[in-house]
Amino acid sequence: MNKPPLHSINVALGLRSYPVWVGSGLLDDPARWRPLLRGRHALVVSNTTVAPLYLPRVEAGLEGLHWSSFLLDDGEVHKSFANVGRVLDALGRLGATRDACVIALGGGVVGDLAGFSAACWMRGIDFIQMPTTLLAMVDSSVGGKTGVNLPVGKNLAGAFHQPRAVIADIDTLATLPAREYRAGLAEVVKGAAIGDEAFFVWLEQHADALAARDVETVLEAIARKVQYKAGVVARDETEQGERALLNFGHTFGHALETAGHYTSLLHGEAVAIGMLLAAQLSERSGMSEPGDTARLEQLLHALGLPLAIPPGMDTEQLLQWMRLDKKNTAGQLRLILWRGIGRAEIVGAVPEREVAATLDAAIANGRQVPAT
Known part of the structure; x- marks a missing residue:
């Protein structure tokens, strides 16, 4: 070879x-x-x-x-x-x-x-x-x-x-253990989800090869994601603007990690769930269409990533950790949401009631597989 x-x-x-x-x-x-x-x-x-x-x-x-x-x-x-x-x-x-x-x-x-x-x-x-x-x-x-x-x-x-x-x-x-590998794929998906729709389509087309760890496919995915991030960092090194988009799914994800005492979820697993929650919140807020949420959910599922909030976590507990997120300003939630695949943006003063409703729905649903 x-x-x-x-x-x-x-x-x-x-x-x-x-x-x-x-x-x-x-x-x-x-x-x-x-x-x-x-x-x-x-x-x-x-x-x-x-x-x-x-x-x-x-x-x-x-x-x-x-x-x-x-x-x-x-x-x-x-x-x-x-x-x-x-x-x-x-x-x-x-x-x-x-x-x-x-x-x-x-x-x-x-x-x-x-x-x-x-x-x-x-x-x-x-x-x-x-x-x-x-x-x-x-x-x-x-x-x-x-x-x-x-x-x-x-x-x-x-x-x-x-x-x-x-x-x-x-x-x-x-x-690398299979679970750790899958967790890394969440960050690959994130880069495509926030700013590169063509890359997202490529990931959908190559999901089976990525899940199977095909070397050439994995190498291409790493290089494309690094190239994207390198460009963002060069334009906004200290996260004054565009670089904050790289935190898509992370406010939810970090809360999930902290609530689980850093033992129940790997970082990439928490980001996968967090991205889906951010997409659901965007849809609830009228920013995006259900079809975009469904495509994200289906890709994450195809790559073997978790989709559901772990049992035992509740909305108020997660909100407590989200209030400490570094992106927040003046005591208000500031989240990375999207208007569809490849179109993320920073949204300030996100109403807690909308975040709570999204978390409540996800906890009640407990969905482990994507909707068809």
């Missing part, structure tokens, strides 16, 4: 521009990424699941440097200030200077926490993203959002800190 093609995508931020490389065998190609390490210190942040599989490949490229590794336990609950402190301690023990580099080898939790730690050490040192999950490849590794969760909400503490590069080696997806 021929080696899949390498995709090179530039995140254009002037002097802080950086490449996103998507392809096969990249972890075993230090000639590509080693020159990005400017100093002699490096700290690899990974977790106890990923490190045994892929840390030896990265080690081979660090020969001659003074480096060490820091391993988290696996899971969203470990994206915490306590672990940021431990990473900073590890940098201190390493003697890391201002030209040191943090390498994030893992999924979104590792990338967010490692990037935030790099932003804090000596007020900001280099870091490189080496995402090993589909979700991290298509979303969290690109754009410089870093941070940690708090007991009162997800990602409420953080910083914008752009990486030196993103090395997305699709070979790591071979060891």
Whole structure:
């Protein structure tokens, strides 16, 4: 079998521009990424699941440097200030200077926490993203959002800190559990849903191949989603406008994650349910047509993603977490809704009664499969 093609995508931020490389065998190609390490210190942040599989490949490229590794336990609950402190301690023990580099080898939790730690050490040192999950490849590794969760909400503490590069080696997806893989597909769908109707149609046409992990199809989907996000980030790095659209489904989704104590739903699963809720709210508000909601629901179902709010969660509980969302202003809900596929927009002062009615209907319905 021929080696899949390498995709090179530039995140254009002037002097802080950086490449996103998507392809096969990249972890075993230090000639590509080693020159990005400017100093002699490096700290690899990974977790106890990923490190045994892929840390030896990265080690081979660090020969001659003074480096060490820091391993988290696996899971969203470990994206915490306590672990940021431990990473900073590890940098201190390493003697890391201002030209040191943090390498994030893992999924979104590792990338967010490692990037935030790099932003804090000596007020900001280099870091490189080496995402090993589909979700991290298509979303969290690109754009410089870093941070940690708090007991009162997800990602409420953080910083914008752009990486030196993103090395997305699709070979790591071979060891990704099926549930984690499907969760990553939710972020692929999101990019199409908010701003690229042609890509959404492509996803509908290739849903079976994506669900089956066809390598060429997956590579094409990753590259198209990263290209879209890179353009948004270049136009609005710190989320003053257009970049907020990338949060489609996230206000609902983060509330679902928090209500489930970060254990009942994976991030991508929560985003899938959140996107469907946002589409239902848009339809309820007269912004979109039922057919658009149905197409989104059917695509998410075809990709094996959950559609229903988990049992035991109630409307007031979810609203409580939604009120803490970072996009809210003046105590009013500010959500990303849409006028149909590819036409998302920021909507301020969304009436809580409409949100509550949408949640009530979804909880009462409890639908697990799309309407036909």
